[in-house]
Amino acid sequence: MESLVLDLGARSYEIVIAGGSLDSIGQRLSQLKLGQRVFVISNPTVFSIYGGRVINSLKKAGFSTGFVLIPDGEEYKSLSWLSYILTELLKGGLDRKSALVALGGGVIGDMTGFAASIYMRGIDYVAVPTTLLSQVDSSVGGKTGVNHQLGKNMIGTFYQPRIVFIDTDTLQTLPKRETISGIGEVIKYGVIKDKEFFHYLKNHREQILNKEDTALTHIIKRSCQIKAEVVSFDERESGLREILNFGHTIGHAIESVTGYMRYLHGEAVAIGMNFESRLSVKLGLFDEKQSYDIMDLIESYGLPATITSEKLSVNSLLDAMSHDKKAESGSLKFVLPEKIGTVKVLKGINREDIASVLKG
Template sequence: MDSLRVELGERSYSIVIGSGILDSLGEAVGQLGCGPRLFLVTDEIVGSLYGERVKNSLKKAGFEVLYRELPAGEQYKSLQSAEILYTAALDGGLERGGAVVALGGGVIGDLAGFVAATYMRGVSYIQVPTTLLAQVDSSVGGKVAVNHPLGKNTIGCFYQPRLTFTDVQVLRTLEPREVRSGLAEVIKYGVIRDAAFFRYLEENLEEVMALQEEALIRVVKRSCAVKAEIVQMDEREKGPRAILNFGHTIGHALEALTGYRVYRHGEAIAVGMAVASAIAAARGLLKEAERERLVCLLRRAGLPVSSPFKAEDVVRILPRDKKAHRGRPRFVLPLTLGRVEVFDDVSDDEVVAALEECRS
C-alpha cells in the first residue's frame, strides 16, 4: 500500500494505492472521523462484483451502511439519477456527519460526488474507483457533475473527496475495452506533462495492458501524481488546470453527438487527442515525428484516432462545451511530447481540416 497527498489546505486528502487492499477500506474510512452512517453508491455491474466486500469492510469498521445500485452507463449520469440518490439518502437517514462512498468508475464517482456536494449543502465523500480511467483521472481533483442532453458535465461543481482509495487488483475484472479507455487518460499525462512517462508507456504498453501489477501501480501512481501537481496549482481551473482537457474538446463533442451511448470516454478523448495533434502539426507547433509517436501509441493501445462523423456536425456543437470562451471552443495543443498550451483562436476551418485529415 502506497499513498500520495493532494495538498489543498483544509481540503487536502490522500490517494491510497495498492493491490488487494479493498478489504481494508473500512479501516481507512474509520480514520477520517465520518459516521456513523454511510451511503454506498455503485452500479449493478460493480455491485455484483464488489458490493458485498465493501459493505462488509465498512460494517466491520463499525459503520451502518445504506446501499444503492444504479444501472451502468454514461446515460445514467443525470439529474434524474441524482434525485433517486437524494431520496434514498433522505429515506435512509443520512446525516451531515455521514459520507457518500462512490464505488465504481467515472460515472458513479462523478454522480455520487455531485450528490455529496449538494445533499444538505455538502457531506463528505470517499472515492473507490474501479476502472483504470477513474483510478488515474476522474477520482482525483474534485470535479463532480452530471450530464445534460446538450452537453457533458455541464451541471456540477468542484468538491474534493476526503479520500481516494485505489485497489488495482479490481481491474482484473474489467472488460478489455474499459482498460483501453483508461489508457487514453494515462497517455494524456505523458503528452501534457511528462515526456519520460510517455517513453515508459511506449516501452511497457504490453505489460500495462496485460494488467501486470508492478506496471499498473507505477502507471496509476504517476498519473495521479501529475494530476495532483496540476490541481494543487489551480484547483478550480482558472489557469494551468485547463491543460488536463487535452483531447476533451472534440472528445466531449463526440460523446454528446452520440448521446453518450457509442463511445467510452477514453475512446472519445483519444480521437480528440489525435485531432488536437493534427491542428498543432498544421500550425507548425508540433513536429510530425512526435505527432506520429502519439498516434502510434494510441493505436497500439487499441484506441480510435478518427471520427466517422461529418466534420461540420462535430464543429456545430463545439460552442456548447463548458470550456468555451465567448462562444469559441478552447483547444489544448501539444508543442512537444511533455508540454502543451491552451489556445482560444482555433478556427472552425482548422478543426474541419484536422477532422477530415484524421478521418482519411
C-alpha cells in the same frame, strides 16, 4: 502500498494505491472520523463483485450502512438519476454527518461527488474507483457533475473527496475494452507533462495490457502524481489545470454527438488527442513526426485514433464544441502540444482550420 497527497491546505487528502485493500476500507475510513451512517453508491455490475466486501468492511468498523445502485453507462449520468440518488439518501435517513462511498467508475464517482456536494449543502464522500480511467483521472481533483443533452459535464461542482482509495486488484475483473479506454487518459499525462512517462508507456505496453501489478501501479501512481501537482496549483481550472483537457474538446464533442453510446470516454479522448495533435501541426506549433508518435502509441494499445464508423457531421461536432463548458463567449479552446511533454492552451482558432482537421 503507495500513497501520495493532493495538497489543498485544509482540504488536502490522501490517494492510497494498494492491491487487495478493499477489505480494510472500513478501518481506514474510521480514522477519518466520518459520521456513523455511510451509504455506498454503485452500479449493479460492480456492486455484485465488490459491494459485499465493502459493506462488510464498513460494518466491521462500526458504520451503519446502506447502498444505492444506478444503471451502468454514461447515458445514466443525468439529473434524473441524480435526483433518484438524493431521494434514496433522504429515504435512508442520512443527515449532515453522514458520508457516501463512490464504488465504481467515472460515472459513479462524478455522480456521487455531485450528490455529496449538494445533499444537505454538503456531506463527506470517499472515492473508491474500480476502473483504470477513474483511478488515473476522474477520482482525483474534485470535479463532479452530470451530462446534459447539450453537452458533457455541463452541470456540476468542484467538491473534493476525503480520501481516494485505489485497489488495483479491481482491474483484474475489468473488461479489456474498459482497460484500454483508461489507457487513453494515461497517454494524455505523458503528452502534457512527462516525456519519459510517454516513453515508458511505449516500452511497457505488453506488461500494462497484461495487467502486471508493477506496471499498473506505476502508471496509476504517476498519472495521479501529475494530476495532483496540477490540481494543487489550480484547483478550479482558472489556468494550469486546463492542460488536463488535452483531447477533451474534440473528445467531448464526439461523445455528445453520438449520445454517449458509441465510444467509451477514453476512446473519445484518444480520437481527440490525435485530432488536436494534427490541429497543432496545421497551426505550425507541433512537429508532424511527434504527432505520428502520439497516433502510433494510441493505436498500439488498440485505441481508436480516428472516428471508426460512419462519418459524423463536422458542423454537429463544431456546434457541440461551442456548447462545451471550456468554450468562452463562443470561442473554442484547445490544449495543443508543442512537443511531447509540453502543451499550451489556445483559443480563437479559425473554425475552418478545425473543420479541415476533422474532415481528415
